[in-house]
Amino acid sequence: MFRPLRFALAIGAALALTACGGHKKVRPEADLAASKITTIGVNSYLWRATLDTLSFMPLLQTDSNGGVVVTDWYVNPQVPTERMKVTVSILDQDLRADALRVAALREVNQNGQWVSAPVAASTVQKLEDIILTRARDLRRASITG
Structure with missing residues (x-):
């Protein structure tokens, strides 16, 4: 079910080193349903x-x-001149x-050498x-199952 979406993401996405984060919120009581x-x-x-x-993708660590x-670096067979790595x-x-927090790197092959490229x-x-x-789907399935 998610494979086509992941594959489309790998094909169409431009990956570069980025990260999204947020501030931790202090909560008076833990949501036990959300904590597993x-x-x-x-x-x-x-x-x-x-x-x-x-x-x-091949896992490195x-x-x-x-x-x-x-x-590890992943080369999409449909776009062999690009590769990506995700943390x-x-x-x-x-x-x-x-x-x-997700961070990604993207490289393109130019004249036989991998060169860093920007990620959207x-x-x-x-x-x-x-x-x-x-x-969330896994959590929902464990509660109802």
């Missing part, structure tokens, strides 16, 4: 959603305690938009939105 604390150090819905969303996923950081145990900020935002939507 397990043996990993971060929100398990965001963790699973990140792995699902980036499953088409994963750290479930620190909440970091780093992909996702999960910053909290709560399922919140500001608990997720909207591309990183779309990737964050896909991960957050998937995490």
Whole structure:
């Protein structure tokens, strides 16, 4: 279901080093439904959603305690002159938009050499939105299932 969306994102997106973040909000009481604390150090819905969303890319590093996923360079077979690399950081145990930070790099092949290229900020935002939507779907499924 998400593979075509991810694939379209990989094809049409221009990726560069960017990151979106937010301020942590102090909340008097935790939303236990949004917090899924397990043996990993971060929100398990965001963790699973990140792995699902980036499953088409080779993974270079994963750290479930620190909440970091780093992909290796991915070359889309339909656009062999571009490659991308993504880093996702999960910053909290709560399922919140500001608990997720995505950074991306994009390179283009010019005369046999990979050269850095800009990434549209909207591309990183779309990737964050896909991960957050998937995490919410996983949470909803666990509550109703």
